[in-house]
Amino acid sequence: MSKPPTVEDVARVAGVSRQTVSNVLNSPAIVREETRERVQRAIADLAYRPHAAARRLRTRRSSTIGIHLDPYLGGISGVILDRFVHALTERASARGMRVLIYSARTAEEEIERLADLIDGAEVDAVVVTGTFFGDPRTGWLLEREVPFVSFGRPWGGEDVYRSRHTWVDVDGAAGTRAATQHAMSTAGPRVGFFGWPAGSGTGDDRERGWREAMADAEATGPRFESVDGLAVAREVMSAAFADPAMLAGLDALVCVSDAHAVGAHLAAADAGRRSLPVIGFDNTPVAEALGISSIEQSPELVAAAVLDLLMGTTGQAVTLRERASAPEHVLVEPRLIVR
Incomplete structure (x- = not known):
C-alpha cells in the first residue's frame, strides 16, 4: 500500500520550497498567482490532503462550516433542505472542509448555539438557512465578524441587492x-x-x-x-x-x-x-x-454557489476568504420539469 503524499512531495512536484506550499495552504494571498496555481496543480495531481488535526493546531482554525438543521416536521417539501445539506457536505469535503450540523428550535436559540460553537473554535464559518423578515441571526453574525453566507435573501423593506451580507437564493x-x-x-x-x-x-x-x-x-x-x-x-x-x-x-x-x-x-x-x-x-x-x-430548485447548484462565495473559487480549503469587496449575491434560476 503506497504512502499518502506529503507536503515535501507537493513541493518537489511544484518546484518550490516546503514553506511556499505551507503559505499556499494557509495564507494564499501572500503567494504570487503563478506560483500559487503551480502548487494547486501539484496538490490536485497528487491528491494531497492536509492533516486536519495538525492544521487545526497550526492555524487555530477548525476548517468547519456550521449549518442549522431544521426540526423534522414531516410533509413533502422538507427534502429540499436535506438535498442542500447533503450537497454542501460533499462539496465542502472536496475542498478539505467539514460540515457541522447543529439544531435549534428558534432563531434566538440558534444564536446561543452559534455563540458556543464560535467561542469554542468549533466552526470557522456559518451557512444560514430559512431567512425571514426581521431575521436576527444575520445581524448578530455581522457584529461578530463571522464569515457566513445565507441560503435565502434578507427579506425586508430594504433593497435586498444592497444587503450588508452575502447570500444565495433560488429565483x-x-x-x-x-x-x-x-x-x-x-x-x-x-x-x-x-x-x-x-x-x-x-x-x-x-x-x-x-x-x-x-x-x-x-x-x-x-x-x-x-x-x-x-x-x-x-x-x-x-x-x-x-x-x-x-x-x-x-x-x-x-x-x-x-x-x-x-x-x-x-x-x-x-x-x-x-x-x-x-x-x-x-x-x-x-x-x-x-x-x-x-x-x-437545484439545491446542488445552491450549495456550490454558497461555497464559492464563502471560500472563493481558488479551491483553498484552509483559510476562508477575507472579503474585501462589497457583499455578493447569487440568484439560482430554477427550471420547470414538465410531466
Whole structure:
C-alpha cells in the first residue's frame, strides 16, 4: 500500500520550497498567482490532503462550516433542505472542509448555539438557512465578524441587492413565471395561483412571478391560499372546487409548493377533473410519482454557489476568504420539469 503524499512531495512536484506550499495552504494571498496555481496543480495531481488535526493546531482554525438543521416536521417539501445539506457536505469535503450540523428550535436559540460553537473554535464559518423578515441571526453574525453566507435573501423593506451580507437564493419568481407561461400556452389563459398567506418572503416572491406573467398576457385567474401541508391544501381546494363554475373556469393551477400541488391535484380528482394541469414547486419524489409538473430548485447548484462565495473559487480549503469587496449575491434560476 503506497504512502499518502506529503507536503515535501507537493513541493518537489511544484518546484518550490516546503514553506511556499505551507503559505499556499494557509495564507494564499501572500503567494504570487503563478506560483500559487503551480502548487494547486501539484496538490490536485497528487491528491494531497492536509492533516486536519495538525492544521487545526497550526492555524487555530477548525476548517468547519456550521449549518442549522431544521426540526423534522414531516410533509413533502422538507427534502429540499436535506438535498442542500447533503450537497454542501460533499462539496465542502472536496475542498478539505467539514460540515457541522447543529439544531435549534428558534432563531434566538440558534444564536446561543452559534455563540458556543464560535467561542469554542468549533466552526470557522456559518451557512444560514430559512431567512425571514426581521431575521436576527444575520445581524448578530455581522457584529461578530463571522464569515457566513445565507441560503435565502434578507427579506425586508430594504433593497435586498444592497444587503450588508452575502447570500444565495433560488429565483422563485422566475420559476413561477415560467410555469405560468407554460400553463397558458398549453392549457389556456385562466391560470390560478395556490400560495401561502401573504407575508412570507419566499411565498410572496413566487406569487410575484405568477402575477407578472398574467399581467404580461393581460389575463386573470383566481388566487387561493393555505398554510403548508397536504391535508389542509386538499381541504381548501376541495371547498373551492365544490363550486362547479370555479372548476370549469380554471385552465390550470400554479402552486407555491409541491404539498399545495398534490393537495390541489387530489381535490381536482375528487371533483371529477383529474386532468386539470397542476404545477408544483420543489420537484419532490412525490410530485414525480404522481406525474405532477414541478419547478426544480437545484439545491446542488445552491450549495456550490454558497461555497464559492464563502471560500472563493481558488479551491483553498484552509483559510476562508477575507472579503474585501462589497457583499455578493447569487440568484439560482430554477427550471420547470414538465410531466
